[in-house]
Amino acid sequence: MKLVEANLPPSDSSKLGLCEQTFEEKIRIWKLNGKSWSGRLSVEEYLGREEHLGNQDLTRDGSITYWLLTDLSKNPNERPILSSCESLKKRVLVKQHDQGVEEVVSFGIMSVFCDPALRGRGYAARMMKELGEKLDYRGQKHERKTQFTILYSDIGKTFYAKNGWEPYVSSHVSLPPVKQPNGMKPLHCRPLYASDLAALCGKDESMLKRSMHHARPPTGVAQVAIIPDKATMSWHHAREDYVAQRVLGRTPKVRGALVRCLDGSRVWCFWSRFFGNESTEGNILNILRLVIEAEATEQSLPSAQAVGSTSPSVNNQEHVEAMQAILQAAQLEAAQWNMGAVRMWNPSPLILQAAKKLDSSSQLTHRQEDSIASLRWHDDTTHPTDWIEWMANEKYAWC
Ligand SMILES: CC(C)(COP(=O)(O)OP(=O)(O)OC[C@H]1O[C@@H](n2cnc3c(N)ncnc32)[C@H](O)[C@@H]1OP(=O)(O)O)[C@@H](O)C(=O)NCCC(=O)NCCS
Structure with missing residues (x-):
């Protein structure tokens, strides 16, 4: 294990928390996950695509948030990138039994990622726990609780279910x-x-x-x-x-x-x-x-x-x-x-x-493995x- 990795706080450390990525951190993260996700694009083109997708009607004006699990005692851009993800605001409908149909705000979670060098240490699981709590009241009127959030798992049905997002028919x-x-x-x-x-x-x-x-x-x-x-x-x-x-x-x-x-x-x-x-x-x-x-x-x-x-x-x-x-x-x-x-x-x-x-x-x-529609009721x-x-x-x- 490299020294820098050995010195990182464990996943249950009280120093760890979720915050929004700075622009520089976002680019570093895209360069890292672009190695896995760029598909037929070069990494530069992939960066361009992510920038472009962050500037659509669905995503602009703060509707997409780029999250980072890190050591909060460190300064932005100097802190470690322990894992990362994005949340995207979604307009949703909820109907409970005999009540009316309500339009509320929900979120889709995407781009969950951990640097290959840091995997298996519990950082992504910690991030999902923190994220669930962050999204509990985000964007809601009158301090109401977020009712549900969704994600699509590409790693089967277990990891996200353990963290609260249950797999639906896919x-x-x-x-x-x-x-x-x-x-x-x-x-x-x-x-x-x-x-x-x-x-x-x-x-x-x-x-x-x-x-x-x-x-x-x-x-x-x-x-x-x-x-x-x-x-x-x-x-x-x-x-x-x-x-x-x-x-x-x-x-x-x-x-x-x-x-x-x-x-x-x-x-x-x-x-x-x-x-x-x-x-x-x-x-x-x-x-x-x-x-x-x-x-x-x-x-x-x-x-x-x-x-x-x-x-x-x-x-x-x-x-x-x-x-x-x-x-x-x-x-x-x-x-x-x-x-x-x-x-x-x-x-x-x-x-x-x-x-x-x-x-x-x-x-x-x-x-069984990819694009498993998963939902968490908050x-x-x-x-x-x-x-x-x-x-x-x-x-x-x-x-
Ligand atoms: C998935 C990922 C974020 C997990 O990060 P991590 O920090 O290693 O995760 P944690 O240490 O918190 O948890 C590890 C758990 O995830 C499970 N896991 C990790 N990768 C997995 C995979 N490809 N398929 C199924 N389970 C996986 C491990 O089996 C382990 O389970 P356990 O807790 O029962 O032992 C990381 O492996 C990654 O970035 N993968 C590539 C990108 C990706 O596939 N992201 C998910 C998109 S939906």
Whole structure:
């Protein structure tokens, strides 16, 4: 062990605490974690991406905070970087049993990192404990307590659960890219652009609020949802554009697809492309959010977990066909961008049916290691998975 590492305080030291990174510390941390996370970008480009992502509608004006676990007795920029992470403010909805739907502030935690030389000493666990306490009242009106926070674990289901963030259902269905439409009945499917985001995300948000308002979860059960707003979608698109420009020299324009059903209702989705590595397999076209307009008026929506397995009614049948058209538009787009697959998180049984019609081998995959959606309820130490339904648990909420 190097001397400097040997002289660091242990993870249970009272000298340790969480504080915000200085600009210099932020750059040092990005250079360090960029070695693991830069993907197809150079470390310099990765630094540029992080700067760019910190300057979007979702993140600017203090909505993103860069945290550092350190020895608080030392001066900024001279103190050790024991571990680091970020928290991102999120607009969320909470519905408790027979109460109204409330919009409150929550946080997504991301970029949890510890220098390889310092791992296994308990620093990240200490940071998560401190962070939970920091976020307890952050950004809340009238000194109310933060109700819940979320994160997406890439290290399985144990580490964060030990620290209070419990794993939720984290499944997906994948479809291969296709170069030509198959022979299915053509439904008119129109591409969606950035200019469509405001109106459709606004509609989605109001439908989500309405469906939660009408829902009657059993006594003791609460529903929560991250609001699928324009700022959230645009943040994904900003990431996608930044990387696409650097690795391919062009940026995508088509952000999703929309179908109008015979009854006038619409089915749409927004997506974003992930450029993993140089092989096609590493590139994924992720469906960020899939919306069935009629669903919100007919039934409590849209948690994939909450929608029971149904054999399709006539109306459902039309929606399955609409979803097929949407998913096929995604497959065609995926082929154009050399993506290895289209992926939809936590698909409802109807979406799964639509996927199987396009590709009979498609099935539900339950992730065990990466992107495990995890939630901590800050008011209560009991297991949130027992009594909190995470509605609309789709890719858009990832951070
Ligand atoms: C994950 C990470 C932050 C842990 O930091 P750390 O300071 O070593 O963590 P701690 O010493 O507090 O805790 C270590 C625990 O984390 C677990 N852990 C660490 N890396 C892990 C991994 N890749 N998969 C599963 N568990 C892991 C250890 O098994 C250990 O568990 P234990 O307490 O039951 O023994 C660090 O390994 C890291 O930066 N990894 C690379 C970046 C990353 O994957 N971040 C997580 C993104 S969701």
